[in-house]
Amino acid sequence: MQNQQKKTLRHFQCRDFLWEIFEQMSAELECSIDYLVNEAMRQYARSRNYGPRTSSISVPASPAAAEAPAPRATIPHGAPVPTPRPAPPPPSPASAPAQAPPPLRPSAGAPPPLRPASTAMPAVAQPPAPRPPAPPPVHPSAPPPLPGGAPSRPPSIGAMPAQAAQASQALYVIYAGQKMPVLKDPFVIGRGSKSSDLAIKDGNISRKHALVTRHEGAFYMKDLGSTNGVLWNGRRIESKRIEEGDIFVICDYEIRFTYR
Numbered sequence: 026m027q028n029q030q031k032k033t034l035r036h037f038q039c040r041d042f043l044w045e046i047f048e049q050m051s052a053e054l055e056c057s058i059d060y061l062v063n064e065a066m067r068q069y070a071r072s073r074n075y076g077p078r079t080s081s082i083s084v085p086a087s088p089a090a091a092e093a094p095a096p097r098a099t100i101p102h103g104a105p106v107p108t109p110r111p112a113p114p115p116p117s118p119a120s121a122p123a124q125a126p127p128p129l130r131p132s133a134g135a136p137p138p139l140r141p142a143s144t145a146m147p148a149v150a151q152p153p154a155p156r157p158p159a160p161p162p163v164h165p166s167a168p169p170p171l172p173g174g175a176p177s178r179p180p181s182i183g184a185m186p187a188q189a190a191q192a193s194q195a196l197y198v199i200y201a202g203q204k205m206p207v208l209k210d211p212f213v214i215g216r217g218s219k220s221s222d223l224a225i226k227d228g229n230i231s232r233k234h235a236l237v238t239r240h241e242g243a244f245y246m247k248d249l250g251s252t253n254g255v256l257w258n259g260r261r262i263e264s265k266r267i268e269e270g271d272i273f274v275i276c277d278y279e280i281r282f283t284y285r
Contacts, residue, residue: 032059044058045217047061048232049219049220052220194284195207195284196237196267196283196284197283197284198212198223198280198282199280199282199283200223200225200280200281207244209222210238211236212237213233213235214235214236214237215230215231215232215234216228216230216231216234217232217233220232221233223280225275225276227276227278229252230251230275230276231249231251231252233249234255234275235248235251235255235273236249237282243267244266244267244282245265245267246264246271246282247264248261248262248264253275253276255274255275256274256275257271257272257273257274269284269285
């Protein structure tokens, strides 16, 4: 009999979209692509009635279904069928007659029983004194109050640094003439349609090529170890802070970022 578990290295041509489907199934099912290809070939051969066919074994739905029914006792024809007598119900505690405990007899020389003392009225609890309202919290970056207790005005956005103003604003990505907000952290850019937030259908782009992440209020573009990398101003970068109007190039595609 031929060993069905033996495996030999083979080479074959596969369509690109089928290979992408098998990559996705391999990542979701946590198995290798070799296993998926072998299973697909085995199922196709079985559907065409090629190769050994295993006999189907019926499995009971539950362990109780596999058990044989218990044999019944045979009764001669014409004999009366005995009817089981119901067991008498146990006496309930409510129907049982309550028996009073026998009175205790005082022993000789014992002191007379004490009379119950009068019940004292409980003291009425006084309500707690109201606490003064707590002062409002002061932000660390807020300026000190003006003389006389008047609060000072917060600084306007125009007086803030440019980097702090960008960190407080939303980031938008512009690709292929479309503008979309960066609402996720991290924001993945790659070839995979389900694993990427910005999908670019190109075989030269990795399935997860790069990502946009936020750190300490600032946005950064990071390369995920891709083959072709991420370019900025003609040079390859691994991580860079995103400024207003930055343009990054992935293969032949330009990706622009703006805070406006």
